[in-house]
Amino acid sequence: MQILNLILVVFLILCAIAAGRTKDLVSAVVIFASYSLVMAVLWLMLQSPDVAMTEAAIGAGVTTIMFVAVISRTSRIEK
Amino acid sequence: MHSLWIEFLDHVNYIGAACLFVVGLYTVITHSNLIKKIIGINIMETSVFLLFVSIGFVSGAKPPILAVGEPGGFFVNPLPSALILTGIVVGVAITVYGLSMVIQIHKEYGTIELDEIVETEKEIKTQIFRKQDDTSHV
Numbered sequence: 001m002q003i004l005n006l007i008l009v010v011f012l013i014l015c016a017i018a019a020g021r022t023k024d025l026v027s028a029v030v031i032f033a034s035y036s037l038v039m040a041v042l043w044l045m046l047q048s049p050d051v052a053m054t055e056a057a058i059g060a061g062v063t064t065i066m067f068v069a070v071i072s073r074t075s076r077i078e079k
Numbered sequence: 080m081h082s083l084w085i086e087f088l089d090h091v092n093y094i095g096a097a098c099l100f101v102v103g104l105y106t107v108i109t110h111s112n113l114i115k116k117i118i119g120i121n122i123m124e125t126s127v128f129l130l131f132v133s134i135g136f137v138s139g140a141k142p143p144i145l146a147v148g149e150p151g152g153f154f155v156n157p158l159p160s161a162l163i164l165t166g167i168v169v170g171v172a173i174t175v176y177g178l179s180m181v182i183q184i185h186k187e188y189g190t191i192e193l194d195e196i197v198e199t200e201k202e203i204k205t206q207i208f209r210k211q212d213d214t215s216h217v
Binding site: 003006010017039048063079 | 091094102105117141155167178
């Protein structure tokens with residue numbers, strides 16, 4: 001179980017670095033959604049299922065929709 | 080060496096939270112794109128939540144939900160989870176507020192890059208000073 005915890009944390013750090021480094025904003029937002037989903041799994045492992053539900057619904061759902069809506073109104077490529 | 084590895088596995092969440100905070104801060108500071116800055120703020124926020132929930136975790140404990148007819152036992156601390164539940168909602172409010180301001184900035188300046196916005200502001204200021212100089216000479 002602790003090994004899985006370690007793998008999830010390493011995946012989170014890699015996702016955060018990748019979201020910072022991509023030039024395409026839509027792919028950055030998709031990477032951030034996967035980051036939120038892995039964070040929800042991590043919270044399930046930390047025995048707090050209420051936080052996991054909220055994170056999966058709000059962090060991966062609503063936030064991604066808002067980011068995509070704003071990117072569709074502004075520009076997609078970061079200079 | 081072995082006990083060090085066990086110690087590292089026990090505290091991997093704290094180390095991960097610190098690393099995530101630093102990565103998010105780096106994203107906020109170095110990128111001039113405003114949406115990237117908001118993503119960095121989100122990463123910092125989730126890292127702080129991870130730190131809080133990890134502090135309340137008890138290894139081998141159950142989630143703090145009482146079922147009828149079931150014996151009690153060890154529960155994880157429910158206080159950090161309740162606080163973080165509020166924190167997630169506040170974080171979404173902050174994110175959406177920032178995104179709405181990004182839309183307004185894009186309407187005003189036509190770009191969401193911070194350095195281009197600063198350049199435009201400088202040009203506007205120099206034009207205003209030139210106008211003032213012309214009127215004062217006449």
